Amino acid sequence: xxxxxxxxxxxxxxxxxxxxxxxxxxxxxxxxxxxxxxxxxxxxxxxxxxxxxxxxxxxxxxxxxxxxxxxxxxxxxxxxxxxxxxxxxxxxxxxxxxxxxxxxxxxxxxxxxxxxxxxxxxxxxxxxxxxxxxxxxxxxxxxxxxxxxxxxxxxxxxxxxxxxxxxxxxxxxxxxxxxxxxxxxxxxxxxxxxxxxxxxxxxxxxxxxxxxxxxxxxxxxxxxxxxxxxxxxxxxxxxxxxxxxxxxxxxxxxxxxxxxxxxxxxxxxxxxxxxxxxxxxxxxxxxxxxxxxxxxxxxxxxxxxxxxxxxxxxxxxxxxxxxxxxxxxxxx
Amino acid sequence: xxxxxxxxxxxxxxxxxxxxxxxxxxxxxxxxxxxxxxxxxxxxxxxxxxxxxxxxxxxxxxxxxxxxxxxxxxxxxxxxxxxxxxxxxxxxxxxxxxxxxxxxxxxxxxxxxxxxxxxxxxxxxxxxxxxxxxxxxxxxxxxxxxxxxxxxxxxxxxxxxxxxxxxxxxxxxxxxxxxxxxxxxxxxxxxxxxxxxxxxxxxxxxxxxxxxxxxxxxxxxxxxxxxxxxxxxxxxxxxxxxxxxxxxxxxxxxxxxxxxxxxxxxxxxxxxxxxxxxxxxxxxxxxxxxxxxxxxxxxxxxxxxxxxxxxxxxxxxxxxxxxxxxxxxxxxxxxxxxxxxxxxxxxxxxxxxxxxxxxxxxxxxxxxxxxxxxxxxxxxxxxxxxxxxxxxxxxxxxxxxxxxxxxxxxxxxxxxxxxxxxxxxxxxxxxxxxxxxxxxxxxxxxxxxxxxxxxxxxxxxxxxxxxxxxxxxxxxxxxxxxxxxxxxxxxxxxxxxxxxxxxxxxxxxxxxxxxxxxxxxxxxxxxxxxxxxxxxxxxxxxxxxxxxxxxxxxxxxxxxxxxxxxxxxxxxxxxx
Numbered sequence: 042x043x044x045x046x047x048x049x050x051x052x053x054x055x056x057x058x059x060x061x062x063x064x065x066x067x068x069x070x071x072x073x074x075x076x077x078x079x080x081x082x083x084x085x086x087x088x089x090x091x092x093x094x095x096x097x098x099x100x101x102x103x104x105x106x107x108x109x110x111x112x113x114x115x116x117x118x119x120x121x122x123x124x125x126x127x128x129x130x131x132x133x134x135x136x137x138x139x140x141x142x143x144x145x146x147x148x149x150x151x152x153x154x155x156x157x158x159x160x161x162x163x164x165x166x167x168x169x170x171x172x173x174x175x176x177x178x179x180x181x182x183x184x185x186x187x188x189x190x191x192x193x194x195x196x197x198x199x200x201x202x203x204x205x206x207x208x209x210x211x212x213x214x215x216x217x218x219x220x221x222x223x224x225x226x227x228x229x230x231x232x233x234x235x236x237x238x239x240x241x242x243x244x245x246x247x248x249x250x251x252x253x254x255x256x257x258x259x260x261x262x263x264x265x266x267x268x269x270x271x272x273x274x275x276x277x278x279x280x281x282x283x284x285x286x287x288x289x290x291x292x293x294x295x296x297x298x299x300x301x302x303x304x305x306x307x308x309x310x311x312x313x314x315x316x317x318x319x320x321x322x323x324x325x326x327x328x329x330x331x332x333x334x335x336x337x338x339x340x341x342x343x344x345x346x347x348x349x350x351x352x353x354x355x356x357x358x359x360x361x362x363x364x365x366x367x368x369x370x371x372x373x
Numbered sequence: 374x375x376x377x378x379x380x381x382x383x384x385x386x387x388x389x390x391x392x393x394x395x396x397x398x399x400x401x402x403x404x405x406x407x408x409x410x411x412x413x414x415x416x417x418x419x420x421x422x423x424x425x426x427x428x429x430x431x432x433x434x435x436x437x438x439x440x441x442x443x444x445x446x447x448x449x450x451x452x453x454x455x456x457x458x459x460x461x462x463x464x465x466x467x468x469x470x471x472x473x474x475x476x477x478x479x480x481x482x483x484x485x486x487x488x489x490x491x492x493x494x495x496x497x498x499x500x501x502x503x504x505x506x507x508x509x510x511x512x513x514x515x516x517x518x519x520x521x522x523x524x525x526x527x528x529x530x531x532x533x534x535x536x537x538x539x540x541x542x543x544x545x546x547x548x549x550x551x552x553x554x555x556x557x558x559x560x561x562x563x564x565x566x567x568x569x570x571x572x573x574x575x576x577x578x579x580x581x582x583x584x585x586x587x588x589x590x591x592x593x594x595x596x597x598x599x600x601x602x603x604x605x606x607x608x609x610x611x612x613x614x615x616x617x618x619x620x621x622x623x624x625x626x627x628x629x630x631x632x633x634x635x636x637x638x639x640x641x642x643x644x645x646x647x648x649x650x651x652x653x654x655x656x657x658x659x660x661x662x663x664x665x666x667x668x669x670x671x672x673x674x675x676x677x678x679x680x681x682x683x684x685x686x687x688x689x690x691x692x693x694x695x696x697x698x699x700x701x702x703x704x705x706x707x708x709x710x711x712x713x714x715x716x717x718x719x720x721x722x723x724x725x726x727x728x729x730x731x732x733x734x735x736x737x738x739x740x741x742x743x744x745x746x747x748x749x750x751x752x753x754x755x756x757x758x759x760x761x762x763x764x765x766x767x768x769x770x771x772x773x774x775x776x777x778x779x780x781x782x783x784x785x786x787x788x789x790x791x792x793x794x795x796x797x798x799x800x801x802x803x804x805x806x807x808x809x810x811x812x813x814x815x816x817x818x819x820x821x822x823x824x825x826x827x828x829x830x831x832x833x834x835x836x837x838x839x840x841x842x843x844x845x846x847x848x849x850x851x852x853x854x855x856x857x858x859x860x861x862x863x864x865x866x867x868x869x870x871x872x873x874x875x876x877x878x879x880x881x882x883x884x885x886x887x888x889x890x891x892x893x894x895x896x897x898x899x900x901x902x903x904x905x906x907x908x909x910x911x912x913x914x915x916x917x918x919x920x921x922x923x924x925x926x927x928x929x930x931x932x933x934x935x936x937x938x939x940x941x942x943x944x945x946x947x948x949x
Binding site: 043211213214216217218220221223277281284285287288291292295298299300302303304305306307308309310311312313316317319320323324326327329330331333334336337352360364 | 419420422423426427429430433434436437438441443444471472580589636639640641644645646647648668669670671672679681834835836838841844845848849851852855856859888891
């Protein structure tokens, strides 16, 4: 029934992907570190050669207006900037490589058991993190969003690390209740929505951090030589991600209700998992309304989104671990 | 919904008159009507709607943490036993029935009143907006977020005609005037928004109606036995408030076979692989029987009633003879599973007709019996590979004649004496382990018990919910509305052609979106490019504005700025 060879290949692929994500994270951190040093180190030579764009250290009291983003390969770049740029590109390449391994790991897991690879929490987390990375790479294709790399690989690494150690269960067959086409539809939608919500959460946290920075007069933030977008640009990006994820989440809940009606005879029964998906839905509905309400948009709405993410994560981990309900077969 | 902040400060609530001072307040600021209006405005404001939304989310939390009577009555009993001090208070607050409690209902009903109060005026506004023409061209188009300007040799007439055609092709609503074009698009956003809120309302109504006119119940049925859909045949039945329990859909069914398959090897050995029940059923008395196979996720559906498989187990078939050798009991007795994975089941057999004393047995059914040195007899696999019936016996008065209903799964041992293995009072209790077909003689010549074999039983879960299709339709409409309202951007485009000098027309395009609209710039760019192409303007003749240059220089994200602050009234305003 279970192809053990494929299952162990899958596990090794996911572990390898985790390792490569760790390397990617190192590269992003190094980009940040070297770039930051370069900015200080470059000020004098850059001013001396009077070639490229002059840039003051972004400390308190520095004139933010003077600073301009330094495009890659601009003339007059000092060596550290090239190094930071190179490190950033290495980070992206490693992320792509890790994503490939990750995707192969998820696929082989599915092939090893002859079903969709999202039947338990280990599989849900590996598939969900894959969505997170794919959304990041998608954003990278459309925008210059490399600054997100650090903040995306960090939670992905944490989640995958937990998946391959604590959450891991051997590849196996599912309970009869899960033999349904709705497993494919309902859980796939939940995985995709969760992945998108995670990206939204990362953006929201970044927004709140940068907003705090701006309000303290600390000027724009940099990763390496690259300037991070303004807080409200990130806030709008977060909104777009949430506005994309919310209908998918709605669909996941509806699909779950249809399945529940087929399996248990009622489409809504306030099972803990249902209750928490309802709470998550209501909180994000609140977020969308707050975005268009005077006095709530901005920081207040961002905080609501974070509460929504908290509910989502509690539904995924807390409900499975601490609360017994009809979803209990989705074992850890 | 409407901007009420000004109204709210103008119509402040009346200050409480001093309770001691009986003289009426000098200037009553609000009459009762005004007070009502003030409250209505508060309720329908977005701020209060938001607070109600969060209250609803918060109120649902205890329902998932504290056991709920509707979901798990056994867990509630355990909880009450474990927390004797807190339980009565939790019960008084309705915390064991959160989703049926008054305060939970109060929150969602207020929320829905608020929703209706928002929905109705907004629908009228939208209906008016659908009939209205795009608004007049602002004087200064350069101040709009999306702005392009170029010059052409064509006269104003051809320019506005071409612009009108292009905008119509892009499915804008267009008004062409001699010197300007007014266009608007994206009305579906608000339509979707209204549809979503209406559908959510419909969902609530369908849910409530389904609860009121439907029913839910469970019935344990042993292989070979039948079931008729009447209240007495249920072990548990929850009829809707508006449903007459005597008028359930009158179907009958007979369980001819139940089978469970389990994984036989590997680390998941013993995990169920599949359940199936074969039933013969007649939708109404007198109609022909039809055969149906019920499986998990594949219920039987007859006239709106669905029959699902619930818990399952074994019913050992036994024959009991009394001291006279007469058969005083023969039948299948459902045993309740004690161990979900091995299906070791416990149960009792009551023989009220035995003489001289009534007899009772309690014990275990072990589907695949084994002997554990520490635990004694256990079951190692859920399928009946090596079934054993392990029993102890009792004699005396079963207490069944007292007229008090008693559990069929428990012996009332108050007036019973346990059978002993020998006549010596120090001897241990009598105990037997029977394989199918085996017979055990009872001590003291009281008779015998034969384990003839076993049948399987299944809990049929039977439910009718007339609200489920309306609920599904509502949910689908809500999703469609949501997608429309989140993906469509309402935007206006104006084109002005001014001919200040003969033979030279300045074409200005201005665009404004009501909500955040990424891509508005691209849309204006495309329109400008199409117009230039049609009017024969070379690409290098573009008079780019300062804003364009700035936007092109920075991150593309920076270029699409939020437009909420644009200041132009869009007819339909957001709630507060």
